[in-house]
Each structure stands twice: as structure tokens, then as C-alpha cells.
Amino acid sequence: MLRFVHLRGPASRATLAESLGLNRSTIMALTADLTAAGLVREELPRRPGRRAGRPSLVVRPESTRVYVLAFDAGVDRLAVARVGLGGEILDRRETTRSPGDPDGAELVNVLAGAARSLVRKAGRDAVCVGAALAFPGVVRRADHQIMFGPNLDVGDVPLGESLSRRLGLGVPVAVCNDADLGALAEHERGAGVGCDDLIYLHGDVGVGGGIIVGGRLLGGQEGFGGEIGHMMVNPNGRPCACGARGCLETEVGERTLLAHAGRAERPGETGRDAVRAVVDAADRGDIVAREALHRVGNWLGFGVANLVNIFNPGMVVFGGTLRDIYLGSAAQVRSVLASSALAAPRERVKLRTSALGDDVTLVGAAEYAFAEVLADPLQVLARLREPAAT
Amino acid sequence: MLRFVHLRGPASRATLAESLGLNRSTIMALTADLTAAGLVREELPRRPGRRAGRPSLVVRPESTRVYVLAFDAGVDRLAVARVGLGGEILDRRETTRSPGDPDGAELVNVLAGAARSLVRKAGRDAVCVGAALAFPGVVRRADHQIMFGPNLDVGDVPLGESLSRRLGLGVPVAVCNDADLGALAEHERGAGVGCDDLIYLHGDVGVGGGIIVGGRLLGGQEGFGGEIGHMMVNPNGRPCACGARGCLETEVGERTLLAHAGRAERPGETGRDAVRAVVDAADRGDIVAREALHRVGNWLGFGVANLVNIFNPGMVVFGGTLRDIYLGSAAQVRSVLASSALAAPRERVKLRTSALGDDVTLVGAAEYAFAEVLADPLQVLARLREPAAT
The missing domain is CATH 3.30.420.40 (ATPase, nucleotide binding domain)
Incomplete structure (x- = not known):
């Protein structure tokens, strides 16, 4: 259900029940859990439906409070975005890059600095649930290690680990092939x-x-x-x-x-x-x-x-x-x-x-970062909140 | 469970329970259903296990009674095999083909004739649960129509339908790309x-x-x-x-x-x-x-x-x-x-x-033909036996 409102936008309980093939009491129970977790909220529809009777409540993703960080390490451009649940780019930083620019450590510096300013602006009650980086090279899935990337030389710097450590948000940063993320983005939100x-x-x-x-x-x-x-x-x-x-x-x-x-x-x-x-x-x-x-x-x-x-x-x-x-x-x-x-x-x-134009890989990174929380929302949130509670 | 004994051979109830992650009473119930349907039989192990106590019964596919017909329309060879549940080639007919040989109608004649002689030899209590033909060309999945096959010209003859009608066994004949079937065969029973x-x-x-x-x-x-x-x-x-x-x-x-x-x-x-x-x-x-x-x-x-x-x-x-x-x-x-x-x-x-050598596409056709019965064994058998009972 969270995936549905994330990809398709706010939907009434009635629409959700019909689209997901669930009965309304199941939808109510799921909504209650997700609301308690701070992932969605329910509200009256802005434009009342045509049907008589009580309007069906609309389930809306908590797009400003629950977000991911999407990084794009393009050859000529570095970008970071804070993307809310539901897919909206809430805020972003972008800088051009010259081919002569230095190595992985500097790349991590620039990206982490930009990301931290986005996090600060997000406010205290916002929670970052994931992060991913689009990289123009061959990346091993198991450990996100870059195997080959002649167009953007980062030396031996483990981009994902370094970035994650510098962010200090308790979320790993997945490094993925940029075109793989582009495919994901176009498939979920673009031409495909x-x-x-x-x-x-x-x-x-x-x-x-x-x-x-x-x-x-x-x-x-x-x-x-x-x-x-x-x-x-x-x-x-x-x-x-x-x-x-x-x-x-x-x-x-x-x-x-x-x-x-x-x-x-x-x-x-x-x-x-x-x-x-x-x-x-x-x-x-x-x-x-x-x-x-x-x-x-x-x-x-x-x-x-x-x-x-x-x-x-x-x-x-x-x-x-x-x-x-x-x-x-x-x-x-x-x-x-x-x-x-x-x-x-x-x-x-x-x-x-x-x-999706120039944002295609950035959108893909956000979708990748959201994947885990969409697959098991309550568990991911519980894990993220644990350190704060102790 | 039927897929397991089909691909890996006879197995004891204990092995099945462990491999499939099911408890022994579930295995017993499944075995009873499949035995009643005539798909497997249970017997004492030929070589008693080392463990003390009552030996676990071995579940064995009814390989001589439940079979499929596998056809291979190679450019220089035509082959038909009767393949038993469990994957054993029980019987076969083969003939060489010259490039000058005529068209689709003649191809159907040769294949159907060979298949009928295999069916006759199979005996009255044997049941054919499926059939597939490996063809060297581009085949549409939805209706098994040949879209392109310059190396084996069959004209406008709908191979699958014609063969099925000539066999008169109540099973459709799926026409598939030969290399797709080869991949299936090597993946399930060969090098892969x-x-x-x-x-x-x-x-x-x-x-x-x-x-x-x-x-x-x-x-x-x-x-x-x-x-x-x-x-x-x-x-x-x-x-x-x-x-x-x-x-x-x-x-x-x-x-x-x-x-x-x-x-x-x-x-x-x-x-x-x-x-x-x-x-x-x-x-x-x-x-x-x-x-x-x-x-x-x-x-x-x-x-x-x-x-x-x-x-x-x-x-x-x-x-x-x-x-x-x-x-x-x-x-x-x-x-x-x-x-x-x-x-x-x-x-x-x-x-x-x-x-799998020269039999690779034939084995693939058999696996394809078995796929439906493995997915839903009891229903397929019930459907096949219906006309005989009326």
C-alpha cells in the first residue's frame, strides 16, 4: 500500500481497496499502522467526490517528513537531492565538475557537504530512511564496490562507506550504476x-x-x-x-x-x-x-x-x-x-x-534508496529510531 | 514436490521434508494425493539407509505411465521422443532430413506418424500429459506462431495445431524456439x-x-x-x-x-x-x-x-x-x-x-511440456481424464 501511494500519489481508501484487491477493513488497519509510524496521514479529499454520502478519506504519503538522499556523480555534474516519500524532490544542491577535478576524497567532501546542508534544512522531525549514489561505472551489487569507471576516477576511495560515515545518519549509501538507476527511474516514473x-x-x-x-x-x-x-x-x-x-x-x-x-x-x-x-x-x-x-x-x-x-x-x-x-x-x-x-x-x-531529463539518474537513486523502506516500512523505521530512543 | 522428484529423481520422505522445508505430515498428505492421481508411487528403498529403525519410504515418479511427447524439428534431423515423468527418454523415433525435403504438411505427417507409433507402444494405462516441439525460428509465445524461420520452411502450416489434431490425445503441442528449449534443458538437467x-x-x-x-x-x-x-x-x-x-x-x-x-x-x-x-x-x-x-x-x-x-x-x-x-x-x-x-x-x-549433446532441444521440449503438469498436477490430470470418463 505504501508503494502504491509512493508511486501513484495520494489515494482514497476506496481506490486503494479496489486497486490492491484488499477489503476496506484491511486498508483501515494498514493505514493505522503506517500513520502511527509517521509514513502516511489521512485527510479529507480536497475536491469532494461525486458520490453521495461520507467521502472516502485520502491516504497521503508523509512526503516532507520521510525522505531519502539521492546522489548523482555525473562526469560533469554533481548533484544531491532530498526526495520525499511520494517521489517529490524537496530540495537540491548541484555543482558542475571539470574533468580535471580531483579524486574520490574530494568528491565525497563535496557531496557530503551538500547533503548535510539539505539535512539541516529538513528540520528535526524529518527522518532520512535511505541513500543511494548514481555512479558512471561498473559496480558490484553485493558490496557496492566500483570495479571499473574510467570516466570518473575515484581511486581507492570506498564512496558509499565514506559518504555514509560523513553523513552520520545511520543509513548506508548504496552505490549503483547510473544507467541501472536510470532504467529504474524511467520504468517507475518516466517514459516506461x-x-x-x-x-x-x-x-x-x-x-x-x-x-x-x-x-x-x-x-x-x-x-x-x-x-x-x-x-x-x-x-x-x-x-x-x-x-x-x-x-x-x-x-x-x-x-x-x-x-x-x-x-x-x-x-x-x-x-x-x-x-x-x-x-x-x-x-x-x-x-x-x-x-x-x-x-x-x-x-x-x-x-x-x-x-x-x-x-x-x-x-x-x-x-x-x-x-x-x-x-x-x-x-x-x-x-x-x-x-x-x-x-x-x-x-x-x-x-x-x-x-525525466537531466534528473533521471537522481530520481533512480531516490527510488533505489526507497526500495528497502517500501518492502518493509515498519521494520526499517523502527531500526532507524532505535538509536535516538536510547 | 512433484517437481523435486521429476528433476532430482526418487527421494525418501525424509529427504523431501528436509529439502522442501515441509513437515513429514504435509509430505505424507501430498504423497497420498499424488499417488492417488497416479503420478508417483512409494516403495521401500532398494538400498536400506544406515540409520536404525524403520526406513523412510522412497517417493518415485511414475515415469513409465505419465509421459510427454517431445518433438525436435532440426534442419537435418526430425526426432520424437516419449519422455517419462522424471525425465527419462522411454522411447524415440528419429529420421534424417534433407534440405530439399518438402514443406510443413509433410513435416507434420512424419512427426505425427512417429509419435503415434510411440503412443501405441506406451500401452493403455499410460497417459500423455503434454507435448512440445523445438523449432529453429522465431516463435511468438502467446499463440506459438512461427514468425521467421528461413532455415526450415513450413509455409503457412500451423505446426502446433496440426500436430495436436493428428495426435488426438487432447493435449496441445506447444511450438517453441529450439535454443530457448536448449537453454531450459541445460539449466534444468545439463551443464547449467x-x-x-x-x-x-x-x-x-x-x-x-x-x-x-x-x-x-x-x-x-x-x-x-x-x-x-x-x-x-x-x-x-x-x-x-x-x-x-x-x-x-x-x-x-x-x-x-x-x-x-x-x-x-x-x-x-x-x-x-x-x-x-x-x-x-x-x-x-x-x-x-x-x-x-x-x-x-x-x-x-x-x-x-x-x-x-x-x-x-x-x-x-x-x-x-x-x-x-x-x-x-x-x-x-x-x-x-x-x-x-x-x-x-x-x-x-x-x-x-x-x-545433453544432440538431445538438448528434445530434452528442453520435454521439460517445457511437463511445466504445466508440474505447476498444477492434479488439475491437469483431472482435465485429461474427463473425456475418457464420459
Whole structure:
């Protein structure tokens, strides 16, 4: 029930009973427990229903008091948000990052400092129930250890543990692959709501992938699954930071786009803004920019065709810088898809851009952080309140 | 409980109670129900246990009385087997098939005829509880319709319905992708028992894939998932029957291997035997055969590397003709994998050959056919016996 109001918003007792297939006395009992725990509150509907008689009380998540901290360690941007139960971003801090910026310890400093200022502003009766960090690299699920992340070098610093210690809130900070979190976000709150077989492609210097199979995030044996950016598409392609050659990441990533467009060396033009500048230039008729997008769109099309054949997804979602790259090369992507993917899985697949824009990984981190409390709300809260009571 | 004795073989009541976490009185009640339905019988252990006291009765599947029909429509071989509860192949018919052989109607004729002779031999008290057919093509899950199968042209004949009608046993015949069934078979009874993230690659003229994610077969939106054979690995490669170019199937399939080995046109040398002949020749030092396997192994390595990066599987299993091709090119496959896959997912992946050999798709068809009866044994049996009682 808490998951329902978290994802779908406030709902009347009657709606909850119907949607969850529970009878009204069960709903009342559950609501009483969750209210006592401070997770939801009940109130009269703001707009009375049409039905005669006593209006059904509306169950509303305690979105300002119960929150998580969502961290996004992008290559060119660091962000922290305080996200309330129900998914609303209540407050945030954001700072740009230059590729030359130093290491993991400094990263933890910046993120922890920003988070602490958000926590202070939250007030004394607010409770942080979880935290997660989106990271552009390969992360082991069991211990959130970063195995590979050439685009954001953090050295040996254990990001999750360091951050958690610096926050001092008694919650661990889960470190997750950014594209996995993007997939989660688009599946639960974005373009892919209702689509249980979805592939999310995320661009942030590198190219990451998050894959939802049958409603669940594909992790594989150790959580490394979804590294679509390192699918080889061009055996004669560019060398990749992973040691291989012609990975999707090297053929469609922003560095390659900027190089094709003759903009690799323009100072100050990096990241999202630089990619948008190429797409804008192409829109205005710039031949070089158009050709650059055409070349990148060609390989992106092959990559998408492979994914369509392998996964038969209902939807492929492009996010991060790939959102703009796809928008600038959609015709080419669709043309390669039409000639390279099998008809059967191709016919019904939808290609979409991220509905959550630049916040997609941040929203995903928040959803990940909420997962445990949604699975067992009363226990998690009891555990968090214990130290305060002693 | 029925699933346990089906997959693991006869087990004592004590073992069942412990393995399934049920108490002995529940085991007794379940056994009584299943015995009454004719699905299992209890008997004294053949080899008495070491423990003193009354030996625990052994629950044994009624493997000769309760069976399924498993069909395998290979490109060069047709096979039908009667497979008993517990997984034993009780009886079988097999015939070779030439590429020039005619269409779907004739295929149904041959398969139905063979199946009927198996059913006659089974005796009057035996009951057929399901049937499935392994087919080398893209099959829609919802209605078992073949969407694409250039390697075995059956025209417009609805294989499943036609076979079912000709059998007249009151069971539908599920048509499934052969590699999906191979994955199921290796996961439940072959090299991949206990590995819940597994990729099965099947060679039979074409190349198919079956993917187990988190213990479940990956189907995707409509069941077309797993078409690994149509993953593009070589943008400058050979044209594929699917309309694309450089698919894994065209770069590592048996036709390409035979062409590289200068054996494409040798009469009588086709299919599994022809592939084995190339591998044998390479083993004896034939330079042309070695070079052919090296070239094919190179692309197979890229394909496996992509799958390792995308899925982080615990195991990749090579079956059908790819079993021999892998055995003949393992060094090359492993070398490309080492240079092309990310270290994290590569380090623990096992590369294995099919443990079920030429029967892998047949065993998979049997497991698929048993799935419904294992999920709800009493209801399925009741439904099957109804028409006989009236």
C-alpha cells in the first residue's frame, strides 16, 4: 500500500481497496499502522467526490517528513537531492565538475557537504530512511564496490562507506550504476511506466545501459549486467577505455560526436551543453554537425537493432546526452533499425527519450534508496529510531 | 514436490521434508494425493539407509505411465521422443532430413506418424500429459506462431495445431524456439544446473540463443527474445537470411565454416557430420580447416564478449553444431573474450559445452511440456481424464 501511494500519489481508501484487491477493513488497519509510524496521514479529499454520502478519506504519503538522499556523480555534474516519500524532490544542491577535478576524497567532501546542508534544512522531525549514489561505472551489487569507471576516477576511495560515515545518519549509501538507476527511474516514473521489458541507454561521456526484464532490473551473476556501452559494434572502430575496440560507447559517445563535428578541442564546450550545441547546429543546417550526427546515429542504430533482437523489448529509452544525440539522429537510427533488426521484435518496439531529463539518474537513486523502506516500512523505521530512543 | 522428484529423481520422505522445508505430515498428505492421481508411487528403498529403525519410504515418479511427447524439428534431423515423468527418454523415433525435403504438411505427417507409433507402444494405462516441439525460428509465445524461420520452411502450416489434431490425445503441442528449449534443458538437467544466469548458444545451420535471467527464460515483450544469432558483429560481413549483414549466424554458422574450409559443395556432407569433419580435420593438422575454425572462433569470441558485457552470465553453453565449433576454436574464442570483455563480468564466467549433446532441444521440449503438469498436477490430470470418463 505504501508503494502504491509512493508511486501513484495520494489515494482514497476506496481506490486503494479496489486497486490492491484488499477489503476496506484491511486498508483501515494498514493505514493505522503506517500513520502511527509517521509514513502516511489521512485527510479529507480536497475536491469532494461525486458520490453521495461520507467521502472516502485520502491516504497521503508523509512526503516532507520521510525522505531519502539521492546522489548523482555525473562526469560533469554533481548533484544531491532530498526526495520525499511520494517521489517529490524537496530540495537540491548541484555543482558542475571539470574533468580535471580531483579524486574520490574530494568528491565525497563535496557531496557530503551538500547533503548535510539539505539535512539541516529538513528540520528535526524529518527522518532520512535511505541513500543511494548514481555512479558512471561498473559496480558490484553485493558490496557496492566500483570495479571499473574510467570516466570518473575515484581511486581507492570506498564512496558509499565514506559518504555514509560523513553523513552520520545511520543509513548506508548504496552505490549503483547510473544507467541501472536510470532504467529504474524511467520504468517507475518516466517514459516506461507500465512497460516491463525496457532498455534504457544513458549517455554521460561514456554510454551505459540499464535493462528491465519482466519488470526487474537485469543484474546478472554479480550485478555487472547491462554494460551495453561495451557491446562491440565496429570491429575496426576506435580504441575504448575498456581495452577493446569499437564499443558502442566509442562509436556513439559524446567525445566521438564532438570529434566528428570538429569540436573536440573547443575549450569550455564539454558535456551536455557541447552535445546540445552540435544538435542545435545540425538543426540550423550545419553540414558538419549533420554528418557527425549521421555517423553516430548509424552505430546507435546497429546497437539498438542488436538489443531489439536479443531482448524483444517493448521500449528503448534514450537518456542523458544520448537523449539529444538520439533526437538529432532519430531518422538514421530508425533507418538502420529497419534494415538490421528482425521484423517480429522490431514491429512493436517504441523508441522514446527520457521523460525525466537531466534528473533521471537522481530520481533512480531516490527510488533505489526507497526500495528497502517500501518492502518493509515498519521494520526499517523502527531500526532507524532505535538509536535516538536510547 | 512433484517437481523435486521429476528433476532430482526418487527421494525418501525424509529427504523431501528436509529439502522442501515441509513437515513429514504435509509430505505424507501430498504423497497420498499424488499417488492417488497416479503420478508417483512409494516403495521401500532398494538400498536400506544406515540409520536404525524403520526406513523412510522412497517417493518415485511414475515415469513409465505419465509421459510427454517431445518433438525436435532440426534442419537435418526430425526426432520424437516419449519422455517419462522424471525425465527419462522411454522411447524415440528419429529420421534424417534433407534440405530439399518438402514443406510443413509433410513435416507434420512424419512427426505425427512417429509419435503415434510411440503412443501405441506406451500401452493403455499410460497417459500423455503434454507435448512440445523445438523449432529453429522465431516463435511468438502467446499463440506459438512461427514468425521467421528461413532455415526450415513450413509455409503457412500451423505446426502446433496440426500436430495436436493428428495426435488426438487432447493435449496441445506447444511450438517453441529450439535454443530457448536448449537453454531450459541445460539449466534444468545439463551443464547449467544451479546457474541462474545462463546463456545457451545453439547451432543448427542457423545460430539461436536461449537466455536464462534470474532463473527464468528471457522472452521479452512477445517471446521473441534471445535472437543472439542476429546480433550484428561484423558490419562488413556476409548477408544474412534475415536481411541484415554480418549477423553472428552468418559469421559463425555451419555454412560459413564449411565455406571457409572449402567444403561448402561436398555432396552428402551437411549438418552436424560436416561440422565434425572440419573439427576432426583440424585436429589432424589440416591447415585449411584450422584457419576456418580460427576465423569463425574470432567472431564467436566477439559475440560471447558482447553477451558477457550485457548479461554478466555465470555460464555460456555451446550446443548443437556450435558445440563442435566451440571445441575446435576454444583458444581463439577465449583469446578474443580476454581482450574484448570487461574484466569484472569476464572473470567468473564459465564457458561450457552442452551436457545433453544432440538431445538438448528434445530434452528442453520435454521439460517445457511437463511445466504445466508440474505447476498444477492434479488439475491437469483431472482435465485429461474427463473425456475418457464420459
